[in-house]
Amino acid sequence: MSPAHRSRLLTHITADLVVLTIRSGQLHVLVVERDNEPFAGQLALPGGFLRGDETLDRTAARELREETGMDPGSLHLEQVGVYSDPDRDPRVRRVITCSYLAIAPNLPVPTAGSDAREARWVTVARLLAPRARLAFDHKRILADAVERAREKLQFSTVATAFCDAEFTIGDLREVYEAVWGVELDRPNFHRKVTDADGFVVSTGRKRTSAGGRPASLYRAGDAETISPPMMRTPRARK
Amino acid sequence: MSPAHRSRLLTHITADLVVLTIRSGQLHVLVVERDNEPFAGQLALPGGFLRGDETLDRTAARELREETGMDPGSLHLEQVGVYSDPDRDPRVRRVITCSYLAIAPNLPVPTAGSDAREARWVTVARLLAPRARLAFDHKRILADAVERAREKLQFSTVATAFCDAEFTIGDLREVYEAVWGVELDRPNFHRKVTDADGFVVSTGRKRTSAGGRPASLYRAGDAETISPPMMRTPRARK
């Protein structure tokens, strides 16, 4: 082992959060501005250290509440991957992180969190742009989590996690369009989603928004997977 | 924090391997018999501690070579998940592990590994049976990795990682049948696989084995995903 690493046998472990939501048709992620070195002033994903008596899942849930004021019980939260490059954190103690993907509906305004740092929504497109910078290896972590979300939309029903408890098929379609960056055929999407077993359940109600016929309201069904899967058909962006 | 955990702020990190292969139509996993406490004498997944100067991916690759004598460069190796229950390891130092799924063709006899402990293949079915026991939380880790493998067969081309460099469509079909525990329709499987873009590439050669018409040999194609996916059709087991 090289001398540079001899002093780093003690490792700390963190959970970092990639909290995604859709705002006005764009995929957004929650970021905080760092107060301290390293990377002070730069944007980073929210996250924090594992405590001695908790699992990483609990760390992720706790940080979600502490840093963003959101309720971990109410939204989709799943482990994505571990990042363990010895040099990913320049501090003396080596830090390994486990990333979590969280999916939230639009409603909550995160900055309202209690002891939250300056947390805010930024479009994923902006943070993944070639010249964009994030602290540590968070750009990579973000990219991996977004890719995970894109894949999961195809085969699972997580898309409903982006919506409120009651939503229209149009809302759901906007989720797919925002996350995949494609435009989907309305009629076909409607049929596929309503025909799929356990994806959406009709409540009797309707919602009448500005312009257009009132849309039926649905809530998420029991199913976790969709078969056959939703297909990501490449067509020109809106 | 409770006193019981106060002394466990220092954590060690391991990589554990779920090495899968197919032997005579059955899905097998590589296990070792533990020499030391805890769980001495019990079966466990191979794995080992992260070193100060390496990533977890490198730890997994190194342990694969050291404990099983296999060449990590030649087989599929992917991170699956992190297991961080504070009580998952009864030792004083808390141990968090990251599991890796490795997929190997049948050929290598693992016990031939250099400084390998007693390593051997056991059917997954046997280890996942209700009354079966594995050290630590390795039963859960195994179950999760196998489930990951099952899912990946649907949408990706990893099934070829179970085969030798050159293989027949029948070999590939046996992989699906063993991992999914179903019987697939030969003609339809053949068509689907050969029609899928970049899944398999025909070498000119043929292999003539005992009984039956000689089968054309293929090698893995460039594609990593299959679209449309392979469908797991439930039919009676052989």
Next chain:
DNA sequence: ACCGTAGGTGTCAGATCGACAATCAGGGAT
């Protein structure tokens, strides 16, 4: 009353699927 907009249904041709018949090409037995 008319228009714009978005929700939702109908239709149709082409692709895919699952089932299964039929044909091909070896080895082994007679």
Next chain:
DNA sequence: ATCCCTGATTGTCGATCTGACACCTACGGT
């Protein structure tokens, strides 16, 4: 040499799914 058994591979067909797109519905706004 011939027949039989086994698995590989090709054909066929009806049921289903998909993607494109016409068309009808029901609101708010003007």
